[in-house]
Amino acid sequence: xxxxxQTPKFRILKIGQSMTLQCAQDMNHNYxxxxxxxxxxxxxxxxxxxxAGITDKGEVPNGYNVSRSTTEDFPLRLELAAPSxxxxxxxxxxxxxxxxxxxGPGTRxxxx
Amino acid sequence: xxxxxxxxxxxxxxxxxxxxxxxTYSDSASNYFPWYKQELGKRxxxxxxxxxxxxxxxxxxxxxxxxxxxxxxSLHITETQPEDSAVYFCAASIPEYGNKLVFGAGTILRVKx
Numbered sequence: 001x002x003x004x005x006q007t008p009k010f011r012i013l014k015i016g017q018s019m020t021l022q023c024a025q026d027m028n029h030n031y032x033x034x035x036x037x038x039x040x041x042x043x044x045x046x047x048x049x050x051x052a053g054i055t056d057k058g059e060v061p062n063g064y065n066v067s068r069s070t071t072e073d074f075p076l077r078l079e080l081a082a083p084s085x086x087x088x089x090x091x092x093x094x095x096x097x098x099x100x101x102x103x104g105p106g107t108r109x110x111x112x
Numbered sequence: 113x114x115x116x117x118x119x120x121x122x123x124x125x126x127x128x129x130x131x132x133x134x135x136t137y138s139d140s141a142s143n144y145f146p147w148y149k150q151e152l153g154k155r156x157x158x159x160x161x162x163x164x165x166x167x168x169x170x171x172x173x174x175x176x177x178x179x180x181x182x183x184x185x186s187l188h189i190t191e192t193q194p195e196d197s198a199v200y201f202c203a204a205s206i207p208e209y210g211n212k213l214v215f216g217a218g219t220i221l222r223v224k225x
Binding site (some may be wrong): 008019030031033040041042043045048049050056058059070094097098100101103104105 | 118144145146154155156157158161163190201205207210211212213214215216217
């Protein structure tokens with residue numbers, strides 16, 4: 001199993017550009033999550049999904065959108081990138097119920 | 113909503129000594145408390161977790177204790193080694209839709225050899 005994969009690993013965006021961060025998992029997990037981690041800080045939940053077709057906002061959803069058309073994929077869309085969105089983005093998945101969240105390797109995004 | 117506070121923010125210990133990191137949470141309904149270790153430039157990885165029906169759990173040199181009444185839980189690392197140097201995050205699970213985790217701000221642990 002590849003586990004949770006994310007692309008790209010690194011990206012530099014100009015202010016106002018848009019992009020999609022890709023996340024996929026091959027563990028047949030129902031729950032998926034997007035976090036951002038600012039330098040020297042903890043993880044903040046952006047969006048999460050409990051299954052295909054179902055998404056909901058986390059703590060810091062402004063400036064982002066998600067979709068979940070399949071169990072495997074959970075892309076994160078940034079519209080009109082701003083410097084405040086410079087961060088490391090982690091995708092995670094977990095089976096249904098409280099338990100371990102498995103993290104992807106992260107995407108380091110810089111907006112200048 | 114749930115709030116998780118973590119202390120200390122940095123911790124330096126001598127190799128072989130013990131390290132203790134403490135977290136408090138605000139939502140008494142939280143029922144799952146994981147600890148993640150994150151090495152520089154890497155993804156967070158689960159090292160130990162505890163559920164609300166258990167008071168203590170141990171895995172080799174690592175242990176976690178939970179006090180539901182006081183709403184706090186702690187990570188204990190004994191016989192620390194240089195490879196234990198990393199950032200450690202506690203978290204609490206919100207037992208509603210989606211089992212979301214709320215993370216503490218992290219503790220930088222440095223083990224000096």
